[in-house]
Amino acid sequence: MASPVLPKLVGQRVKRREDPRLIQGRGTYVDDVKITGMQHLAFKRSDIAHGRIRSIDTSAAEAVDGVEAVFTGAQIAEFLGPMPIGTPFPSPDHRAVASDVVRYVGEPVAVVVARDRYVARDAADAVTIEYDPLPVVVDPEQALTGQPAVLHADFPNNAAVGPLPSGTGASPKAVDDTAIDQAFAEADVVVSQRMVNHRLAPTSIEPRGVVAHYEPGKDAMTIWSSTQNPHILRTFIAALTGLGQDQVRAIAPEVGGGFGSKINIYGEEYVAAALSKRLGLPLKWVEDRSEAFLCTIHGRDILAYVDLAARRDGTVLGLKLRLVADIGAYNMLLTAAIPTLTMTMASNVYAIPAIRATLTEVFTNKTPTDAYRGAGRPEAIYFVERAMDMLARELGVDPAEVRRRNFIPSDRFPFKTQTGAVYDSGDYAKALDRALEKAGWEGLKAERDAARAEGRLVGLGLSMYVEVCGVGPSSGLPTGGWEHSQVTVERDGRVSATTGASPHGQGNETTFAQMLADQLGIPMEHVRIHHGDTGVVKQGIGTFGSRSQAVGGAALHLAGGKVKKKMAKFAAALLEAHEGDLVFENGTISVKGSPSSAKSFADVAGYAYRPVKLPEGLEPGLSEEAFFEPSNNTYPFGCHIAMLEVDRDTGEPRLLKMVAVDDAGHLINPLIVEGQIHGGLAQGIGQALIEEVAYSDDGQPLTGSFMDYAIPRASDFPRFELESTVTPTPVNPLGAKGVGEAGTIGSTPCIVSAAVDALSGFGVRHVDMMLRPERLWRVINGGQA
């Protein structure tokens, strides 16, 4: 399917126009926002994982010079209601500041308002709290026994959600296991494995932050936040502060990364807004890195019991996936929905005839989880791809071949999986073939075998993935599944466009300008993209789930088309031509076949704003808006291949080669796409090799700083070898699918599979992440992984 977007700048490797200001430190972040009279917040946080608050003494804090006020949870509760969630699941009462029981280390118990950040922190330290400790539970399977602790009285056995069945023959009323039981009865081979997709910390470069400024004279609130979705923030802030949405303006200035963690609306934002309104003061809170590890949501943390049934020829007959998601102490905005995506994507790229997925979400005394880059899909793909790898090993078949035998054929799209996902388009064999060719798969196998003959522990891993992006239509999102854009041709012919997408690293100021420049036939330098401010951008949902290009870009394209159409009417009047005969190119509008007739784009714009005389049926001006709602999600896919060596003496894994072939449909800017894939790969490989959030048995975080929580460095990686295949989506006019999360989804399983392959001589079938050297050393030395 040909893209209707003309390939001029679109498709080119245009450098990000955002980068010069960001690299030179000229961006404006939340912490750069300063308002006269602004006071600062600091939160006193629980240092135990579970306990009942016996007493709080704020007198010493109140006595600190420069302290405006100190509020306990009970005092906050008098004017701030419970934290809302955005999923249809039952949720316990969750307060922005705890007043009764604390359930994880880092939970706020009091808040200080003070002259500056230093005073605020000193005063927070001076708040004295006595707790009656309660038993702590950090293991989700242990928590499901209801022992030794129940976090929320209304959730016996700590089961937040489920068991929730999905897949073949599952319905809310009854579950029919006939098909899945038959699949396993007919199978020649069943591989079974318990696997853990462990907890991660999102660790954006810029931590969270908020400035809330309620102006009593205007009865209006402006709130700056490091958020991925200012319009959603506005909705919730208005609701919790008792204001109308017309009274709240939410601004996401530069946002230094989010990786999903800044979708959620956090207690600190509600508290800042509510206190600003109550005190009539502008208030700022900026998270420090220690808080970011404790109080920003974590990601992943799902364990699975996987059973895969197949015929001896490698044909998969059935998949059972029993999932236990450790969601931490509370439901946040999307917490409960994330693991459901693991069920939704359980079929991966395979035509699996019978699937039974079952999900239980569990409360434990840890930081709540929510969306983190990939959000539920990396877990699904990890479980299925590790199982496919085990199947290949069991059958003695090349891991590429066992996958190929089970692909959904390219002529069967749209394809509905047994878990209800309707894949839009795909050509999985093409991606696999490109990856095998690019990696030199047969050569790599020979290389691996030669290395092994020398006694080296070298392994290969391959994974296929499909994920779900560009979320829409509205049935799929409580916020609505659309995006909005307004394109204005200014009086001087320059173009201002707004997008409801709220980029925070995705480069949409560049890609959207490329698109409009092509569409209107003007230089990219004449196009400016505005985002992240509900006072400027009329409507929007935000940037998450790799949706900004596929949904936001489509809305921009529609709005651009509308304004072009109107401009053509003005040009037609000026040129005394038919509007259908006009050509927009090189900053001019001319009659087709008659370039000498050209009027400059700016002249036509000027005419539209002072139309003497006004063409019949036209209003003056050139500003058009569009909402776009896709008919379905998009389903990008790809194939990743890794070669890895394990040091026989130490167990240290070293990545030797990383090939990624990704299919995100049409690409607006391949350079930016590669950047997204690089970052995704780094985080996906990081999970496999070095990133893990750990807790002690008493719920104390053991990875509370970058001294203990590792994130990848560029020097940890070989040069990534990337390539794209292009299978456009029919669900939006651009044919673009989204690419922000692909790297984290495809890479993780192939790294672990490569490590297992490297250690296969020691009889190991599976090793749980992360691949600490010690863990691999134990395999080498005959111990349990």
Added chain:
Amino acid sequence: MIPTAFEYERATSLDDAVAKLAAAGGAGKLIAGGHSLVPLMKLRLSEPTVLIDIAHIPDFAGIREVDRKIEIGAGTTHHDVATSPLLRERCPAVADAAAVIGDPQVRNRGTLGGSLAHADPAADYPAVMLAVDADLHIKGSKGWRVVAARDFVQGVFTVDLAPDEVLARVTFAPVRTAAYAKLHQQASRFAIVGVAAALEVRGGLIASARIGLTGAASSPVRLSNVEAALGGQPASSETAAAAARFGGAGIDDLNSDIHASAEYRRAMIPVFTRRALDGALARLAG
């Protein structure tokens, strides 16, 4: 990440630093690169009331050779140690160790003296200082004194340094046949196990050996049983392999954390002892 309030003073000379420390009466802390102290202050694990900045004292940084001994000023950054042509030529193991400290930002700011005085049990320098048998030159209110590296560290984050004393410089006889080998902790880049080996080889035989270990135990130690096994033996890879096996035996205060168990650390000591020895022997050939 907000420290408690503190005063900041800048020392203009070593004597001035000593005087300012004495005046602070135990509540003062020296700061040079700040890469050990400031993280602790941000976490409020260290709350000094006076910071005395010694980074600007003239001649506090620098590497030179005096009377066949290498002298490194305490204020010398890890980067300058790592890239010193003198050290690369005369005692490359010291430069090797500096080159694998932390990351470039840390190496550009952090100093030799700061690292030694801080005495993190997983720091890299202590192993090398043991292997080259360094002397630490300390200036205090009562004048100068010299402490051997092996006597300097008294425990975790505890050293032989009075509240009014400044570690001014380190001296040691250069050893060319020496090397440092390290297993990185991936997050902090400190050593899970770090071993420095310095050999004196005469006529193809190992006349003497000093092996320093860091990271594995509560404080840096010499691996005397490995040293004994090397003494008088041919300077060969076989000797290294045989002697390295003794590494790890007899150490009873091994560290254990989420990154590595005590058992794993014990197993890694011979591995990195062997690598350090092989590295040192390779320099023999060169």
